[in-house]
Amino acid sequence: MRQELALWKEAATGEYLTGELSAVDLTVYPFLALFPRLAGRRADFVKDDVIGPRLPVWIDRMQSLPIVERTRPPDWK
Numbered sequence: 001m002r003q004e005l006a007l008w009k010e011a012a013t014g015e016y017l018t019g020e021l022s023a024v025d026l027t028v029y030p031f032l033a034l035f036p037r038l039a040g041r042r043a044d045f046v047k048d049d050v051i052g053p054r055l056p057v058w059i060d061r062m063q064s065l066p067i068v069e070r071t072r073p074p075d076w077k
Helices: 002-011 023-032 034-041 045-049 054-065 066-071
Strands: none
Touching: 002 054, 023 034, 023 054, 034 054, 045 054, 054 066
């Protein structure tokens, strides 16, 4: 998992993974959105060790998109 996430961290070329908002962001986001949820449930889970410092900024940016806000499960708020 760390190797795969390392590729995504380096692939980001702008505000979104491919520069502009694209299907890549909307496809990858649900999987990476699980990490903050895991970190909140397990005291021994160190989010920064797994996703680094750049991807959380992207996750926050994605969470603020109206389409993501409308589709977020109610218990994730």
